Amino acid sequence: TKHFLLICKVKAEDAGEIRFTAKNVESVARLDVNELPIKIVKPLRDKTALEKHKVILECTVSKPRARVRWYRGEEEIHPTDKYQICSEDCYRQLVIHNVSFEDEDTYTCDAFDDCSSAKVLVEGTLITASPFRGR
Template identity: 55%
Template structure:
């Protein structure tokens, strides 16, 4: 007759164990952090976490597996990368702590004294120890903020202050502050020589007509020129008008009278 038999096959998943757990790591900023976890079974998928958040591969974070070993590489770590790193596979896990020490904040190469010709471009520069250093620029006791003439630039550890069209009033002591550290340098500005192209001419008027004087110089003058009458400086007012158009300077005396006669 017909004969038959049956059996039950039960497949048990191999127990997974951690053979080599993660180890705590203390490193400085800009170094690479490497974590290795070895399990008892090959080609088991796993996941990495930092502070409870799953880690995804990026240009600076690499995840790799070789047989039983799982690797996590974090390149050029920062202080904010500190925290708990965990590897999880099936029902096993291993955790360690990453402590990233912040690089010291100080000035490696200080400012140097500079001398410049009026209206030229001046660069004051220094080098700091950490590319993430936050610095402040000062002229005397006043903080320098970016403007049309003042440009503040940062390239890695290199810091510079660029002054466009430097003026005589820009002369003085400049300093940078990095945390507790400061350094300073003196900027000296040499005035450009200005030639008189068209001099003043004598003017005769009948009171109370206006008297207009005009002269022209060889270059733009940033500082306002000083006009005087009989040795006394003149200020803008109802009877005195001071004008400047490029290199041409004008003085207009209004409502003239005998008291305005002179040089």
């Protein structure tokens, strides 16, 4: 007769020694649990922003507690007055305040096992002047 143990919805804290005992027979095994890699399930999208406004880059990761890093080109972004980094449940956001033409670049959300990139383009406000009409 064969017996088996089925463990559903395994979590990291389930790792350890598993012992099966029946009368005078005993079997011991070690359960190792490897977490699934973090995936970006909804990637970043290219955005166009108006100069002096804000732009929000957002993506969704596969786990609520997933750590991410944000990059502009190859340079890591840290929270400042210019950049706001938000993390709520599985949603990750980078808010760029007071956008200028110098902010045009490729931005990346790096979830260590997966990443997503998007381009930010900046448009200026068109100001038209009326011709001067003297008296």
